[in-house]
Amino acid sequence: MALVDLTNVTNLIRQSVPNIDDTIVEYIVGYLNETQSGGDGEDVITDFVRPILVDAGGEEERIQKLCERLSELFVQNSSDNTSNNNGLNKLEQPVNMLTTSFISATAGLVAQNVDLEAVSGRKVSTRVDTKKLEKAEAKIKSKMEKRERRSNYEASKLLSKKNNDEFLMQVNPILDYTTTKGKIKDVKVENFDISFGGKRILTNANLSLTYGRRYGLIGRNGIGKSTLLRTMSRREISVPTHVSILHVEQEMEGDDTLAIQAVLSADIWREHLLSEEKLLNLQISELEQNLEEFDEVTLEQKKDAANTRLKEIYQKLEEIESDKAESRALFCRPDLLLLDEPTNMLDIPAVAWLEQYLKKWPSTLLVVSHDREFLDEVATDILHQHSERLDHYKGNFTQFYATKEERRKNHLREYESQMQYRQHLQDFIDRWRYNAKRGPQAQSKIKILEKLPVLEPPEVEVGVTFNPPILQLNDVSFGYPNGPIILSNVNLSVQLDSRIAVVGPNGAGKSTLLKLLTGALEPRSGMMHRHGRLRFAHFMQHHVDQLILDMNAVAFMAQKFPGKIEEEYRRQLGNFGITGMTGLQSLKTLSGGQKSRVSFACLGLQHPHILILDEPTNHLDMDSIDALTNALKGFKGGVILVSHDERFIDSVCTEIWVCESGKVRKFEGDSIKQYREMIVPKEEP
Structure with a gap:
């Protein structure tokens, strides 16, 4: 062929x-x-x-x-x-003609090649043009193939590491850093499109990255965030050639490579040059060992060619300071650092270290993450990828969320106003269009209506649904380092409608269990499944430690949840009984109950899916406990609490877990009263 x-x-x-x-x-x-x-x-x-x-x-x-x-x-x-086939095709396998008459109609329909006449044994009338049908099916099949x-x-271009490294060396040449000094290192790409696998990722998008700022890239799973980073690193969009790029991908192969060597291997030019140097030295050594196989002229030509190339390699290695690479590997400073989900698989201390390191990053950073706390700490700007476009927001994730919601409300108000105006025009036209006296006015309104631009309705974000279980512990055991096991073989699950009370003697591990659920502590053994998008709000038993006592309540909330106006903080505090001048008093002057109310007001601004409360009724008066009870009854999410207030537990919770002797089990009774009767011995008459 x-x-x-x-x-x-x-x-x-x-x-x-x-x-x-x-x-x-x-x-x-x-x-x-x-x-x-x-x-x-x-x-x-x-x-x-x-x-x-x-x-x-x-x-x-x-x-x-x-x-x-x-x-x-x-x-x-x-x-x-096609013409070379002469209308004959060789069958891939023999056909048993005896069995073909017994093929079921269902199987034939699935295979898309059923002959109804052969199956039924009678003539079947049809109005379908079989030639057009075959042509349409062939066209669809061709498009799918x-x-x-x-x-x-496209996928094969990404699978081969060798080909990928060669490609990256082509699009990221060795830079002469003396010539790049003084050049603007901002990245500005306008009106670009990105597609992958036949799917459009971005359409007519604009990307602007100012040198020295830290950008968080967010968007739903599958929207194309990793594809955008990969496209930038491969310079498939117009990133300036004098801007050096380092791309740390989301998924990396695990092996026994030393950490420092893994960092060095990320410098593909250094690896390539060192590999070629090793190969050339080997060739020269082989030439010297096999002198008798070559005449003197040929030998000298081969050695000269190898030495010339070796000299070029040494010059390039000197330019990139390869000999110092190991000492500066962890301090590499590309002009544009691309990180894809860097906090995945990191423990809490490692995430904290990374946050502090990136906050001091001197050049441009673009990071994909779904960790809100991480983005609040690191990002100076947010890029929201959705609907085949990129929207830019100043500030961290919390500020983005507030600004985005405000934009949505403004867009909705504008849309409703425009719809009312257009409906008013249409009503006038419908009423007076055929009236002799007001007909010309109606025609004028028609022209106005026709000239109005197409009105785009506000985007409605599809809500995320959680498939149960959203939080599950399987055979989980926990103990502090060098200490005894506190909890062993814990098995439990939490849903969005759970109302759970954890009871047991003091020191049994109830607060430890709550910290395991939030992820503040990691188990020694067992499996813990936690939905990636699940948001917790944790009211700690010693919640006062989380307050900055020298600040007032309004200022404290503004610092913890920036981006809102003062009236919103006051309104939230007012919902929990902190009104008037109380919100402007120093927190250290407030009572224990008032401090608890401030903490509850902060929980509400986190928009959690699950509330985890450790002794929430401590310091609260009766009226406040009743108010908290009613609020929890109306909360649309899960509640897990530790409390010694039996009335409060009976009013809020539908399940009771007993934590004692290092075990956690579900209490089979119907109320906290039954549990009390079980553990408190009856007095003898």
Whole structure:
């Protein structure tokens, strides 16, 4: 079977688009090579090749002629392959004709090749044009195969580490740092599109990264955040060539490589040059050991060529200070650092260290994360990827959330106002359109209505649903380092509608269990499943330690939850009985109950899915306990609490867990009263 000469294709592309990048040419030719046997060359060139060439800066007229020429080549190749078959095809396997008459209609329909007449044994009338049907099915099948080939080809470009490293070396050349000094290192890319696997990720998007700022990239799973980072690192969008890039991907292969060596290996140019140096030294050594196999002239030529290349390599290694790489590996400073989910698999101390390290990062940072606390600590700006676009917000995640909600409300008000105005015009038109006296006015209103722009309704975000269980512990055991086991073989699950009271003697591990549930403590053994998007609000028994006592309640909330106006903080505090001048008093002057109310007000601003409360009724008066009880009854989420207040437990909770002797079990009774009767011996009459 004759295939299209790809060298000829390469030359045609270069002639038509002289300034095209070598990498893009290689990508196009590689994809055409993968698909040329599929028989859909014309569609591939129109849908795949043409947009890439236009984006590469080619002239429309020359690209059109090139596409026509390529279509001729591939269509002719496809027809040649078809004509060579002479209408005969070799079967992949023998066919048992005896069994074909017993094929079920259902199986045939699934296989999409059923012959109803053969199955039923009678003539079946149909109005369907079988030729058109076959043609339509063939077209759909061709499109599906083409899409699959494109996805497989794009994926294959990412799977091979060797090919990926070679590609990255092409798009990230060794920089002469003396020539990059003084150049602007901001990244600004306008009106770009990104697609992957046949799916559009971004359309006509704009990206602006100011040098020295730290950007958090957020968006729903599968929206294309990792694809955007990969596209930037491969310079498939116009990132300036003098801006150095380091991309730390989300998933990395695990092996026994030393940590320092893994960091050094991320410098692909250094690794490549050192590998080539080793190979050249080996070649020179082999030449000297096998002198008798070569004449003197040939030997000298080979040694000179190897030594010349070796000298070039040493010069480049000296430029990138390879000998000092190990000492500066952990202090590498690319102009643009791309991090994809860096807090995954890190424990709390490691996350805290990373936060402090990145807060001092001197150049540009773009990090993908779903950790709100991490983004609040690190990010100076937020990029929200959604609906095939990027929206920029100043501030950390908490400020983004408040600003986004305000934008949504403003958009909704504007939309409703415009809809009312248009409805008013339409009502006037409907009423007076055919009236002789007011007909001209109605016609004028029609023209006004026609000239109004298309009104886009506000986007409605689809809510996230949690599949049970959202929080589960399986055979979990815990004990502090070098200490005894406090809890062993704990098995329990929590749902969004759970109302659970944890009871037991003091020192049995109730507070420890709550900290395990929130993730503040990690188990020694066992499995703990916690939904990735689950938000907790934890009221600690010693909650006063979390307050800054020299501040007043309003200022404390503004510091902890920035981005709101003072009236919102006052309103939230007022909901918990902190009103008037009390909100402006120093926290250390408030009573224990008032401090508890301030802590409860802070919990409400976290918008949690699960409330975890450790002795919440301590310091509260009766009225406050009643108010807290009613609030928890109306809370649309899960509640887990530790309390010694029996009335409070009976009013709020539907389940009781008993924590004692290092075990946690569910109490089978119906009320806390029954539990009390079980543990308190009856007095003898």
